[in-house]
Amino acid sequence: MSSVLRPPTSGQDPLMAAEYRPISSHLAITPPVSVVIPAMNEAENLPYVFKTLPGWIHEVVLVDGNSTDNTVAVARELWPEVKVVEQRGKGKGDALITGFEACTGDIIVMVDADGSADGHEIVSYVSALVSGADFAKGSRFANGGGTDDMTFIRKLGNWALCTVVNRKFGARYTDLCYGYNAFWRHCLDKIDLDCTGFEIETLINIRVVKAGLKVQEIPSYEYLRIHGTSNLRAVRDGLRVLKVILKERSNRRDLRRQVRHSPMTTTGRGESS
Ligand SMILES: Nc1nc2c(ncn2[C@@H]2O[C@H](COP(=O)(O)OP(=O)(O)OP(=O)(O)O)[C@@H](O)[C@H]2O)c(=O)[nH]1
Ligand SMILES: [Mg+2]
Secondary structure, three states, rough: OOOOEEEOOOOOOOOHHHHEEEEEEOEEEEOEEEEEEOOOOOOOHHHHHHHHHOOEEEEEEEEEEOOOOOHHHHHHHHHOEEEEEEEOOOOOOHHHHHHHHOOOEEEEEEEOOOOOOOHHHHHHHHHHHOOOEEEEEOOOOOOOEEEEOHHOOOOOOOHHHHHHHHHHHOOOOOOOOOOOOOEEEHHHHHHHHOOOOOOOOHHHHHHHHOOOOOOOEEEEEEEEOOOOOOOOOOOHHHHHHHHHHHHHHOOOHHHHOOOOOHHOOOOOOOOOO
């Protein structure tokens, strides 16, 4: 693991007192990064997932969905400092919300446990966040991204739902139902998540836009799940996603009221509107 740098401690924001770490040749230093991994019976896949996680991350929070295999034991063996959280309810959404609450880092990255996400991409997400984005959204359909894991029907469904979200909420997403995303922890105060299933990513994507947060898409490659079978059911979960979109649409008037002010029209130096 790389050595740990601490910023000066006198008279600073308590958030800044956490550990900052040197990263790579193109990202000198980063705030503490928590990686949240929802996992339900993923023992066989975890070695592939942990292998790609960068050593400089602050913590790994694994949210166990009452696994009946040895997911937890394998995680502890692979990453001895892993924080294991047992989820209270059911579903990926419930698991992620539980995991977010347990994070102590300033940046939170969501990573699936099925071996479909490459942890080497985390540096791109973190770079976007330290460069000014609030939410770094993975996209398999942005230039440089891709997928081995989606059937034609899933691509079509994802595209249709994404188009609806873009039209109804003024977003410009190229991907919607994708689990690899990252954000500053303070965003959670503005998006107030409340769902249980695979609609979680859609809910985050919509609420981020409604809250006026800055989004940057990150091209991401989704590999095939390595072992086991998907928990996602295209029709059942597609309908859950649609339901969330319709529900969020009914209270989107707040969005229309948001007016953007140019920072150039403010008077004082460094003053923000
Ligand atoms: N803790 C927890 N994790 C879950 C639950 N449901 C799914 N997951 C995890 O969420 C991640 C994504 O689930 P997948 O079943 O791979 O679904 P998907 O990636 O949307 O669909 P595929 O593209 O078909 O793989 C995996 O790491 C699962 O183990 C759950 O109820 N509890
Ligand atoms: Mg998967």
